[in-house]
Amino acid sequence: MTLILDILILFIMPFIMLGIIKKTKAFWGGRKGASIFQPLYDVLRLMKKESIYSETTSLIFKLSPIVNFSVVIFASLFVPLINGYSILNIPFAFIIFSYILGFAKFFSLIASLDTGSSFEGMGASREACFSTIVEPAFFISMASIIALTKVTSFEALKMILQNSGIYGILITILTVVTLFIMLLIEGCRVPVDDPATHLELTMIHEVMILDNSGADLGFILWASAIKMFLFGALITSLIIPDNLPVWISCLLFILSISLLAFVIGTIESSIARFRMTHIFEFIFIMSIMALLILTLVTYRIYGN
């Protein structure tokens, strides 16, 4: 039952999350905006279309969308969804999670270089650059949380609040911030990236997929929607209480993902995107948060 709900949510919710972000932006911009299902329709429409390949591309370029999609689906198995339990529960899943996503990123980087376009290499270098700063921060915070809760899977996230009193609250807040910044980076949202721009010189993620079309593009868009959703799910699993009836936690989950999408949309509507050189400073906030988590956890375990 939970499994079926999990799978359903995994397939539908990423699109709705994207749809809500767009709807929120339209709302703040004084427009009516497209239906929240529009991202889903877009992907369905692209799936029916043929892909066009440039003469300079090789097999890598053709493989990349499929690799991306299947990897993201695989990664989603480790993430706790509706009632805080992941589909696959193995120790230290966050390492697999991180590196399997890294593998997908590597593939999209070389695929974008494969096109030989003068912009796509630029996007690839930006994306690679940001990832190198994000990864250590993610590892430090996850490892600290595991040290604190003694639970080695992502389920550790929901244990923080339950076990550790005031520290739990502090660490939860810090983790939410860390994961939220990570979501903005991985999901290519403002202020890191601007998913709505048409200016190829300022793009990060979008520019890497300029050459993709048809079903390939559909898979890439779908994969990145799921990827953003996964980080959203990690954040919600921090807050949703344990041991609730399935339908309540399911409802809570959908609500909190929608709320998160609304927050992202509001942020996108209210601030400008950072200058490329300032984005690093923003990402370093994440590293600082991770180090604070580490400090708090250390104090919690060895202090007193």
Place this chain on the structure above:
Amino acid sequence: MNWIKTKNNNKINALEIPTGTVEELKTDLRNMKYRPIGFFGKQEFSNVRLYVVLADDSLGDIYVSSILFNPDIKSYDSLTPEFPAFHNFEREFYEDFKIEPKNHPWLKPLRKNQDEYPFFKMEGEDVHEVAVGPIHAGVIEPGHFRFMCQGEKIYNLEIMLGYQHKGIEELMLNPNNRLAESICGDSVIAYNMAFSQVIEALTQTTIPKRAQLIRRIALEMERMAIHIGDLGAISGDMAYLMGASIFGTTRTLIINTMLEISGSRFGRGLFDVGGVNFDIDKEMTKKIKSTIDEVLKTVKRTAETMLKKTSCISRMEQTGTVSKETAVLLGAVGMAARASGINIDSRYDFKDEWYLKYWQNTEFKPAGDVWSRFMLRYKEIIQSAAFINNFLDELDNNKDGLTTSINNIPPNTFAISIVEGWRGEIVHCAITGADSEFIRYKIKDASFNNWYMLSMAVRNNGISDFPLCNKSFNLSYCGNDL
């Protein structure tokens, strides 16, 4: 070198224009420090006559002279190394008449023969080349940009234009207002006005005061509409959604008012040579005033919010800076030049009586960066709104009709008109022949001077800031390519 001194919107006898030499011109330029506004050739039997038109902005005088090239003269000493403001003018002259300016540092095609364009090359392990265009992602005109970068930093940007070249100057030998206002779609009023004024100067026609006012109201409405639209576009490029959507809708209010006045949102067909075609009556005056009021309120609110937002300021400040020295050297004009601290505005400099009567300075200290261009546009919107309100009030005292009859076009006459469009000065020169036919029609858009400014602005900036810099200038492709 002898010069004929004249004023804006005046005619002179084309046969009386003195002839000098390039050396004399150089000496005069050293002494007079005037600015070129016209430098164009005309075939005269087998000779080529090069007209040189200089402007003295401090007194509002225009100086005209010419240089005659025999068929056996194939080159001359370039002016550009000493007076860089001539760089584009000399390229244009070379392209049209194949008389080579020797030692010109950048003698490349300007708008024709772009297939053999010799791009500036940098070599080295770290250098990478980014080619953008001529087809762009947005709904903008075609133009090719070639960046030489190290990582994210731009060393050099080379701009190759000419894709829009359609021979407008030749077409304008059989001129009409509808053609004139189609030269550059975002400056319909300004172009139509410059053309109408040239013909009126040629024929010595003085149009009714009411018509003059209505033209100026339209010109200021155009300035407001485009400036507001560009503030929105700048916000859009920074991914500041609020600015993009609010400025976008506000611009619509102005162009819709223009629609009510003239039946076209951009003011096409609003006026012809000799007057205007549509009146602004009492009711319309009230409507325009309330719209301008509403627009100004929204613009002020949004712009002030943006100017307080750290994320917006951090994107705009010290991005795409052009120093005053560079701008002076390049001969920059218009809004972009004012944002670099040059005091130049042909409405004021050439002493347009209506503007002088209500002139108010835009008070802020420009620094030449994107922020300055944003600020200046914002201040000019306020300035234009004040002009519109004053001119609308003036309409009551000036009820002398809308049109007047035009005299015949005289033979062998040279006339010039300068109009300050929203981008900067638009210069139209017309020369008639012995049978009163047009033998040369020369157009110069502000973009012609300012495109190189963009190259200088993005130097040592991040390549991801290029679109923002570009939008802050918003130069015209067709105004350059003609």
